[in-house]
Amino acid sequence: MSTAATVSEVRRRFGRTQALDGATFEIGTGVTGLLGPNGAGKTTLLRILATVAAPDSGAVSVFGRDPSVASQRVEIRRRLGYLPQDPGFQRGFSVFEFIDYVAILKERTDRQQRHGEVRRVIAAVDLTSVSGKRVRALSGGMRRRAALAASLLGEPQFLVLDEPTAGLDPEQRLRFRELVSRAGEGRAVLLSTHQTEDVAALCQDVVVLDKGRVLFQGTPSSLAAVGDGRVWLADERVSSAELVWRTGEGRFRHLGTPPVGAELVEPTLEDGYLLLVGRFDEEAAA
């Protein structure tokens, strides 16, 4: 797996908030999941990697290029696709016009080829039937897919996706998984999400960010392994557990230090993530 991007000791502050506090990790080819609680600094990190924002200190390199140098930044952008967390759409644009507009900004100057590419990405996100409709008249999920289509233009070598599955229905989420897994073949995809199922299904690598620092980097199975011996099922609620919920079968799934003789179960990626981030006390106090 070759390295597509490296982030080294990156810090970024907004007023009194330290959004990133020395984050360091590498992104290789394939799909990398970025997990973290709200306010962990995920969006800031993604904006920096997408060359939209600059860090206060630290080093970022994408394809060996330094985004702080204007000429190298342009080179990075020519190989980049970026879907922001909250994409906006200019008034009056239809889906086709919006994506065509972004394609021009991506220097796709051959009109015929550009239109063919625009139609391809619209079909990829299953919006062909509404390509002539105003973007702002579409549902939230459709708008998100339009923005996703724009980020897929030109088959970018590095795709940065900030919560792409928010607002998508289950069928579209599965379709999205197919899209992203295809995009990750031989290329790099960084996927920020709160959906641990998406990470488990798609990602070869996971980075967990909390309070601006990298808590974990490894495979999804190694993140799940964080929960080894700390997840158990019981018929009654055990108050000493850090987190308890009732499952569909009517039993109680517990995370934390198990009592003697507890019925241990295989931890999922979500269990590992919850135990790693472990903010249960703070959440209870809040």
Next chain:
Amino acid sequence: MSAVLESHVTERQMSGATWLAVLQLGWREGRRMVLSPVLLLVFGFMALMGGVNAAAQITDLSLPSRAQAYDYIFFVFALYAGLLFYISCHLVASSARRTKAEGQLAASPLSSRGRCAGLCVGVVMGPGLVAAVAMITLALLGNDITLVYGNEKPGSVAELVQLALTVVGAGLFAVMCATWLRFPGSLPLGFVVLVFGTILMSDAERAPINTWPWFAPYIASPAWADDVWTLMGSQAWHAAYLAGLCGLAFCAVMLREREGRLRWTLISAGVLAATVVAGALQI
């Protein structure tokens, strides 16, 4: 990773693509500026009122319809087109900021300066083209007619060029406002500056010296303003002066980006010097 980089075309080809992208973006933005709903609504209303007015005067056989059309187009462009295109150009130039679409657009290879250049090209290719067509129409209509207003003489070529430049200038001023004043009130603020600044500067009676109105970003045309001051200077140099002001507005837009500012400062200094020379030669 090297394979990833080598799979793309050369940088020289990309640089050419950037300029072509700016032109294509300009064409797209120009179309948006011209087809702005605000513009279509107001111009549609004006056309309707013009039609009603013409119908009301149909019994006045002494008034040739060619002169009537000339007057109508001239006054629409002299009094309203600049202001209306200011509004439509500002709405287009600020739309990415207002709709929070900047995040995705900012990650594209065409830099912020490239997008601003596209907007300026759009002003020329959109409102500028409309003004050019209108001025050609005026030149054709103005052949051998007597007007009702002003000094009864149709404008010269230099005066019509001035009129087109006021429209382009208003559009570039709008892009400049939208680029530098990135807050919700920037449209009305720029509008007030444009209207009152022009009125104050072109008011010969209030001016400290009677040549002052020549420095207003407006036409100095005896075709409709029969003031004495309009007869004193050179219409052609005033057109050059207005072109200089347009160039300065474009430079101001380009100076918004920090990178490469030295180069654009030097270019701006050259354009400023040329504008000052044209301003001095016009009177």
